[in-house]
Amino acid sequence: MAVPKILLFYAFTPLADPEAVRLWQRDLGESLGLGGRIIISTDGINGTVGGELAAVKKYVRKTRQYGPFHDIDFKFSEGLGADFPRLSVKVRRELVSFGAPGQLVVDATGVVGGGAKLTPTQLHDLAAAKPITFFDGRNAFEAQIGHFRDAVIPAVANTREFVAELDSGKYDHLKNEPIVTYCTGGIRCEVLSALMVSRGFSEVYQLEGGIAAYGAQYGDSGLWDGSLYVFDNRMSVRFSDAAAVIGECRECREPTSRMQNCSELSCREQFVVCANCGAAPVHCGQHQATPGRADSRE
Numbered sequence: 001m002a003v004p005k006i007l008l009f010y011a012f013t014p015l016a017d018p019e020a021v022r023l024w025q026r027d028l029g030e031s032l033g034l035g036g037r038i039i040i041s042t043d044g045i046n047g048t049v050g051g052e053l054a055a056v057k058k059y060v061r062k063t064r065q066y067g068p069f070h071d072i073d074f075k076f077s078e079g080l081g082a083d084f085p086r087l088s089v090k091v092r093r094e095l096v097s098f099g100a101p102g103q104l105v106v107d108a109t110g111v112v113g114g115g116a117k118l119t120p121t122q123l124h125d126l127a128a129a130k131p132i133t134f135f136d137g138r139n140a141f142e143a144q145i146g147h148f149r150d151a152v153i154p155a156v157a158n159t160r161e162f163v164a165e166l167d168s169g170k171y172d173h174l175k176n177e178p179i180v181t182y183c184t185g186g187i188r189c190e191v192l193s194a195l196m197v198s199r200g201f202s203e204v205y206q207l208e209g210g211i212a213a214y215g216a217q218y219g220d221s222g223l224w225d226g227s228l229y230v231f232d233n234r235m236s237v238r239f240s241d242a243a244a245v246i247g248e249c250r251e252c253r254e255p256t257s258r259m260q261n262c263s264e265l266s267c268r269e270q271f272v273v274c275a276n277c278g279a280a281p282v283h284c285g286q287h288q289a290t291p292g293r294a295d296s297r298e
Helices: 018-031 053-064 119-129 140-143 159-167 186-200 210-218
Strands: 005-011 037-041 044-052 077-080 087-091 116-118 133-136 146-148 178-182 202-208 224-226 259-261 268-273
Touching: 005 037, 005 053, 005 186, 018 037, 018 044, 018 053, 018 087, 018 133, 037 268, 044 186, 077 133, 077 210, 119 202, 133 140, 133 146, 140 146, 140 268, 178 186, 178 210, 186 202, 202 210, 210 224
Parallel strands: 037 087, 116 202, 133 178, 178 202
Antiparallel strands: 005 044, 005 077, 037 044, 146 224, 259 268
16 A cells, blocks of 8 residues: 655755756656645755655655755655645745845855754753743744744744844844744744844754654654644644644634634635534634635645
């Protein structure tokens, strides 16, 4: 029986012809029957793809044969065949849409001027040595079901709001404190930590491999609480059966880690809602409740 797997990966590296890379990645992914999303820019590649285990392994081998992508750290996780109904490969100005392409410098070694990278073990060593502040580099709704203990969670609805959030002065009191940025797989913190350093934050770190790598090593026995939001049809994953449930259903206020799209198909908002309440159409408040089928968007 075929075993489905999901890959999470990225690489910051200069690409002279992103369109040529896009066509190659599209053809490779389609030939292997993969689904998912891949973003290409002049700064590198960012992707999450899924498929049968043999196909996913071949994708890794073929992608690493391209020089600039040789050292990509591919993270594997369990998945289902329906997690990615189709493959999308696009060229964009930014790998992550911070709205600050001119503020990021990338060379063959990766992002220039970002925070110091910490492995999960090094993170624990640092936390044991001195007080640190965790700084969540994700959209605020993602943190509703899981985050590092006592983390600062900026009130941002999307990644583009981080620049204004940093420039607001809200976090200036942290500029001389040790800060550890974190996100799902590490890519958002590559950019966020560089933006923080350029704004005068003096001791900035980033969790290498993100929450996914941390959870793979420490599960729910470390500094992480809750479930991890993911950008596919799984919506969230737990690292173990001992995962804390810190989310709260927006309808009935019962504890849950379940995420759901707004039932209005034109709306992109997502929120925490339990299975019982989610069985009926659930709306974000900007749309009137209307009868219709369940949302099947990726």
